[in-house]
Amino acid sequence: MHELITIGNLLGSDKNEADLALPREILMWGSDKSDEFRFTELGNWLIENHRPFKDEFAGSHTRRSYRLHSKRSYIKSRMEDLVRLGLIQKHGTAKAEKNRSDIPIYKLTFGGVIVGAILVASKTSQASSTQNSATARAVLLISAYLKLNKVSTFLFLSNFFAKCEQEQRYGDYGFIHLLRVLFSHFTGEFNLRQARIAVMCIPTLYEDLEDIFFQTLNELDEQTRKLLLLQFKMDVEADYSYKYQMDIEIAKEWEIMRFENIQNYSKVTLSGYCQECKLSYPFVMDIFSFIRLPDIFAVEHGIDPDTQQIEESTAVVQKIDCFRCGKKNCLVIIPNWYTVTKYIQ
Numbered sequence: 001m002h003e004l005i006t007i008g009n010l011l012g013s014d015k016n017e018a019d020l021a022l023p024r025e026i027l028m029w030g031s032d033k034s035d036e037f038r039f040t041e042l043g044n045w046l047i048e049n050h051r052p053f054k055d056e057f058a059g060s061h062t063r064r065s066y067r068l069h070s071k072r073s074y075i076k077s078r079m080e081d082l083v084r085l086g087l088i089q090k091h092g093t094a095k096a097e098k099n100r101s102d103i104p105i106y107k108l109t110f111g112g113v114i115v116g117a118i119l120v121a122s123k124t125s126q127a128s129s130t131q132n133s134a135t136a137r138a139v140l141l142i143s144a145y146l147k148l149n150k151v152s153t154f155l156f157l158s159n160f161f162a163k164c165e166q167e168q169r170y171g172d173y174g175f176i177h178l179l180r181v182l183f184s185h186f187t188g189e190f191n192l193r194q195a196r197i198a199v200m201c202i203p204t205l206y207e208d209l210e211d212i213f214f215q216t217l218n219e220l221d222e223q224t225r226k227l228l229l230l231q232f233k234m235d236v237e238a239d240y241s242y243k244y245q246m247d248i249e250i251a252k253e254w255e256i257m258r259f260e261n262i263q264n265y266s267k268v269t270l271s272g273y274c275q276e277c278k279l280s281y282p283f284v285m286d287i288f289s290f291i292r293l294p295d296i297f298a299v300e301h302g303i304d305p306d307t308q309q310i311e312e313s314t315a316v317v318q319k320i321d322c323f324r325c326g327k328k329n330c331l332v333i334i335p336n337w338y339t340v341t342k343y344i345q
């Protein structure tokens with residue numbers, strides 16, 4: 001048995017690149033094709049295009065049908081992975097030409113087409129115009145897919161991506177990175193909360209998308225906007241762990257303050273330690289100001305803006321002005337919210 005893969009592996013920069021190459025190529029091929037296919041059709045394409053197969057059969061006189069036969073179970077097992085992840089589906093059967101037996105027909109699911117399109121956009125060895133149109137295609141597909149679900153997070157993201165497409169804001173690797181991170185949460189292993197936290201990070205992690213982020217938020221219909229902000233609030237407050245993060249002395253005070261502000265979707269109840277007052281205390285903050293804080297969503301791995309490489313981040317603390325003594329930059333907000341970690345390893 002080979003190791004089971006996840007969508008996060010496929011979209012991340014994983015260590016076992018070699019194991020992931022074949023399933024990635026299947027998705028890219030299928031996404032461009034956007035049509036149903038038989039195993040033989042895919043298999044023959046892989047024999048001619050998958051680098052390790054090409055190398056293995058270079059200069060060999062093995063017949064093409066035997067080449068495919070010898071790789072059949074390997075390719076099938078990778079296809080089964082993709083079926084299990086909900087990226088490929090069996091789409092009925094057809095009669096084989098030779099012996100009239102039933103052979104399965106496959107098709108990429110909507111999620112599979114999107115993951116394939118993101119992978120195509122992620123290819124670095126292509127002209128920037130090709131990359132731009134590949135990214136635009138992925139963005140339009142994602143926007144259409146997210147619209148199918150009426151949850152506030154998806155409505156927001158669908159509008160956000162539609163706006164990015166309209167304004168053609170997808171010219172750099174950072175944007176493709178954003179697609180990869182976000183979509184790691186969307187199909188197969190469906191983790192709405194992780195997705196929302198990734199969404200909250202957009203303004204600080206991708207600075208040139210900050211204006212589109214807040215425009216989209218402000219232009220949502222009032223109900224969706226309220227529901228989304230309330231979800232953000234719940235996610236932020238739920239990440240407080242008394243034991244490790246918050247001064248135990250003020251936990252009850254924080255709980256009372258949270259209770260009193262629970263219906264106020266535009267505020268978050270936090271706690272912090274003032275280095276001047278030498279004191280911990282809970283406080284309430286406007287949710288927009290919170291999302292705009294530059295260092296609140298610490299990431300363990302992020303894109304280095306200079307090298308464009310994924311690097312390990314150093315631990316950061318977020319300081320703001322103290323509400324009690326009024327001094328600048330001395331109230332340390334506790335804790336940081338760690339995000340997008342396991343998807344980019």
Ligand SMILES: [Zn+2]
Pocket residue numbers: 274275276277278322323324325326327330
């Ligand atoms: Zn103070």
